[in-house]
Amino acid sequence: MDTAATPHSNYLTDGYSLKSWLLTRDHKRIGLLYLFSVTAFFLLGAFFAGIIRLELLTPAGDLVSSDIYNRLFTMHGVVMIFFFLIPSIPSVLGNFLVPIMIGAKDLAFPRLNLLSWYLYTFGGLFTLWALVTGGVDTGWTFYTPYSSSFSNSNVALVIVGIFINGFSSILTGLNFIVTIHKMRAPGMTWFRMPLFVWAHYATSLIFVLGTPVIAITLLMVGAERVLHLGIFDPKLGGDPVLFQHLFWFYSHPAVYIMILPAMGVASELVAAFSRKAIFGYEFVAFSSLAIAVFGFLVWGHHMFVSSESVYSAMAFSLLSFLVAIPSAVKVFNWSATMYKGSISFEAPMLYVFGFIGLFMIGGLTGLFLAAIAVDVHVTDTYFVVAHFHYIMVGGAIMMYMGGLHFWWPKIFGKLYNEFWAQVAAVTIFVGFNLTFFPQFIVGYLGMPRRYHAYPPEFQLWNILSTAGATVLAVGYAMPAFYLLHSLFKGKRAPSNPWGAKGLEWETTSPPPTHNFETPPVVTEPPYNYAK
Amino acid sequence: MSGTHSDEPSVLQHHFDNLGQQFEASALGMWVFLVTEVLFFGGLFTAYMVYRMTYPEAFAEASHQLNIVLGGTNTAVLIGSSLTMAMAVYAAQQGDRHKQVLFLVLTMVLGMVFLGVKSVEYSHKFAEGLVPGPNFRFEGDAIHAQLFFSLYFVMTGLHALHMIVGIGIMAVLTVFAWRGRYTSRYHTPVDVSGLYWHFVDIVWIFLFPLLYLIDRHGAVR
Ligand code: HEM
Ligand SMILES: [Cu+2]
Numbered sequence: 001m002d003t004a005a006t007p008h009s010n011y012l013t014d015g016y017s018l019k020s021w022l023l024t025r026d027h028k029r030i031g032l033l034y035l036f037s038v039t040a041f042f043l044l045g046a047f048f049a050g051i052i053r054l055e056l057l058t059p060a061g062d063l064v065s066s067d068i069y070n071r072l073f074t075m076h077g078v079v080m081i082f083f084f085l086i087p088s089i090p091s092v093l094g095n096f097l098v099p100i101m102i103g104a105k106d107l108a109f110p111r112l113n114l115l116s117w118y119l120y121t122f123g124g125l126f127t128l129w130a131l132v133t134g135g136v137d138t139g140w141t142f143y144t145p146y147s148s149s150f151s152n153s154n155v156a157l158v159i160v161g162i163f164i165n166g167f168s169s170i171l172t173g174l175n176f177i178v179t180i181h182k183m184r185a186p187g188m189t190w191f192r193m194p195l196f197v198w199a200h201y202a203t204s205l206i207f208v209l210g211t212p213v214i215a216i217t218l219l220m221v222g223a224e225r226v227l228h229l230g231i232f233d234p235k236l237g238g239d240p241v242l243f244q245h246l247f248w249f250y251s252h253p254a255v256y257i258m259i260l261p262a263m264g265v266a267s268e269l270v271a272a273f274s275r276k277a278i279f280g281y282e283f284v285a286f287s288s289l290a291i292a293v294f295g296f297l298v299w300g301h302h303m304f305v306s307s308e309s310v311y312s313a314m315a316f317s318l319l320s321f322l323v324a325i326p327s328a329v330k331v332f333n334w335s336a337t338m339y340k341g342s343i344s345f346e347a348p349m350l351y352v353f354g355f356i357g358l359f360m361i362g363g364l365t366g367l368f369l370a371a372i373a374v375d376v377h378v379t380d381t382y383f384v385v386a387h388f389h390y391i392m393v394g395g396a397i398m399m400y401m402g403g404l405h406f407w408w409p410k411i412f413g414k415l416y417n418e419f420w421a422q423v424a425a426v427t428i429f430v431g432f433n434l435t436f437f438p439q440f441i442v443g444y445l446g447m448p449r450r451y452h453a454y455p456p457e458f459q460l461w462n463i464l465s466t467a468g469a470t471v472l473a474v475g476y477a478m479p480a481f482y483l484l485h486s487l488f489k490g491k492r493a494p495s496n497p498w499g500a501k502g503l504e505w506e507t508t509s510p511p512p513t514h515n516f517e518t519p520p521v522v523t524e525p526p527y528n529y530a531k
Numbered sequence: 532m533s534g535t536h537s538d539e540p541s542v543l544q545h546h547f548d549n550l551g552q553q554f555e556a557s558a559l560g561m562w563v564f565l566v567t568e569v570l571f572f573g574g575l576f577t578a579y580m581v582y583r584m585t586y587p588e589a590f591a592e593a594s595h596q597l598n599i600v601l602g603g604t605n606t607a608v609l610i611g612s613s614l615t616m617a618m619a620v621y622a623a624q625q626g627d628r629h630k631q632v633l634f635l636v637l638t639m640v641l642g643m644v645f646l647g648v649k650s651v652e653y654s655h656k657f658a659e660g661l662v663p664g665p666n667f668r669f670e671g672d673a674i675h676a677q678l679f680f681s682l683y684f685v686m687t688g689l690h691a692l693h694m695i696v697g698i699g700i701m702a703v704l705t706v707f708a709w710r711g712r713y714t715s716r717y718h719t720p721v722d723v724s725g726l727y728w729h730f731v732d733i734v735w736i737f738l739f740p741l742l743y744l745i746d747r748h749g750a751v752r
Contacts, residue, residue, distance in 0.1 A: 020556075106546035108556040174563045181547075182556040214569045218572035220685070229663055229681040231578060237675045242581055246574055514546075 025110035031096035061453035070137035077140030090260035103185025122150035123165030187522030198262025214250035255263035262399035274341025314376025320370035347421035351402030358394025383443030409493030427475035434468025463491035537726035589675030626715035
């Protein structure tokens with residue numbers, strides 16, 4: 001490494017021992033610790049998905065037994081939701097970027113931040129241990145009374161793992177909220193904050209308002225299994241539907257934990273690659289908050305068929321339609337930003353286009369599901385599976401990948417191979433649609449979710465889907481090669497390779513330990529691309 | 532690492548500009564944490580509310596089994612501890628080391644009295660066969676009374692757990708206060724722990740009427 005070209009020391013050169021990483025309090029290093037763990041869990045979740053798709057290649061349940069199949073899709077869901085999708089953007093990119101973007105030296109509570117990572121990792125390993133010693137077969141939703149009284153799998157252990165991980169989310173959210181309130185650089189007013197930061201602020205609100213509810217709910221399930229309390233057991237006067245209410249009160253907002261940060265990334269990328277200020281900046285900022293608030297009011301749309309009264313179903317249906325408004329505000333404003341912009345089609349922007357397309361399909365089919373009559377027809381079919389994969393995978397992961405590419409030169413100070421990055425982005429988009437679009441059709445035709453065998457007439461769609469999953473896997477594998485390659489052989493990245501606006505581009509790549517050589521003072525509006 | 536400014540004591544962490552900012556951050560952090568606690572207990576309160584409305588008679592009957600004198604005593608004890616905690620915070624702000632230690636110790640003692648009374652109550656319930664499980668004995672609607680006691684033990688148990696954590700925090704604070712770590716310029720940990728302690732008291736202020744007092748006169752139709 002030529003030291004002549006790196007006059008400054010930076011956070012990466014700040015110590016090379018394992019201890020200097022495992023005991024670091026630098027938010028940037030903690031972001032990289034997360035990057036490492038989150039990627040590991042993603043691979044694991046993807047591995048489960050691979051076996052599920054292989055099993056579904058043929059109508060007969062011949063690859064794994066139904067019991068194993070239940071455990072597989074449960075672990076796939078648990079790992080992907082709690083250990084990949086929820087932490088991915090906030091914990092990796094948010095951790096790294098939020099303090100830099102507002103001109104702070106670190107998050108408000110650096111030690112707490114490190115603790116979050118340990119809680120996350122231990123929670124994850126604990127869950128894996130539960131998997132190795134027997135697994136869980138309840139589905140990631142842990143519906144009672146099956147989970148509380150009947151299942152003889154490791155429900156209690158997995159619950160403990162998720163519970164620990166929940167504290168990690170809460171602490172991350174708390175840290176972001178305090179940092180954004182109290183540590184902004186001089187001149188960084190609320191309405192000069194990047195939309196990425198606004199999105200993380202809204203996400204953090206959900207973290208702190210939602211996560212405790214799922215934590216106590218799961219604790220009740222655990223207590224019920226161990227102590228036979230009966231809170232959710234109809235035999236003992238309890239009500240299983242209460243569990244669903246409490247569960248979805250968190251878990252619907254949780255889908256916005258996954259999608260709001262993705263929208264934040266999209267806003268940054270759209271502005272940078274269109275060379276324009278975000279159209280209607282305030283609307284986009286407030287729509288994040290609106291989504292966070294509305295997200296807490298629509299949980300009942302998961303329970304149209306669980307003994308809900310017609311009137312509450314109607315109310316929840318209406319409220320669910322309302323969430324579409326702030327989401328649409330964002331899509332319209334991104335489109336308006338791109339309109340007459342000088343758009344360039346580098347890899348991160350390709351991910352944005354993919355994201356917008358997939359998110360729109362996911363969102364529109366969400367409207368189908370919010371309409372009671374349609375929902376009754378497709379509940380618990382592959383239609384729902386396709387819907388939430390379009391939102392969560394198509395939305396959140398697309399922007400996670402886009403963001404990772406966009407900020408990669410900043411994080412590591414190295415440029416990756418643009419051509420292969422573009423090939424990967426297109427491969428992922430094609431593979432994704434081939435995997436999940438057939439699921440809309442087969443679900444609409446009546447194939448139920450969570451079964452390991454199915455009537456032969458559904459096989460064609462399943463073959464397409466499995467083929468798509470293979471393409472998708474290739475697409476996801478490619479970045480592992482060219483990104484790692486860039487670390488060793490990549491060209492040095494300048495401090496602002498994209499010519500983008502924002503404090504993070506004003507410091508060196510990679511940033512120095514305290515983020516800026518001289519404390520920044522903000523004097524201009526955000527996305528000031530005009531001049 | 533520990534960035535010592537010439538005009539600020541070493542208690543200022545490197546990533547803050549001044550002690551004011553550091554204090555505000557800690558206080559806001561604690562408030563946000565308490566919001567998460569509200570929601571954490573909120574799940575249980577919701578469950579309680581739902582079942583109280585579904586089985587009003589059984590819940591009223593079951594709640595008559597709780598000892599209102601012991602519960603009332605504990606309420607008084609906790610309110611007293613909130614007072615001593617507030618005094619401890621005031622003493623810290625004044626930089627009065629001796630009063631600080633005195634009031635912190637008093638707070639801890641009151642907290643332990645609370646836990647002592649609570650364990651007496653728990654042991655009564657064991658003796659009376661009112662603990663949910665195979666040995667549960669109750670004349671009347673036993674199934675739903677058992678639901679009441681499940682919630683009673685989970686809610687008061689979780690509250691007691693918070694008390695134990697609080698007493699632990701107080702113990703640490705007392706040691707530091709004794710060593711003179713908190714001055715009129717720097718007393719953030721005492722302030723912030725005070726918030727936590729008051730919060731735990733307030734949870735009890737809700738638990739007491741909900742579990743012990745509602746329908747005491749037994750007029751449920
Ligand atoms: C924005 C991000 C969104 C994400 C991440 C998401 C995710 C999910 C997930 C995970 C499920 C499956 C629940 C299960 O396990 O059964 C689901 C179902 C559902 N979603 Fe979404 N969703 C999103 C947006 C929306 C929107 C905008 C609407 C309505 C306007 C909506 C309406 C529904 C409905 C009604 C169901 C229930 C379907 C059923 O159980 O039959 N979703 N969604
Ligand atoms: Cu939902």
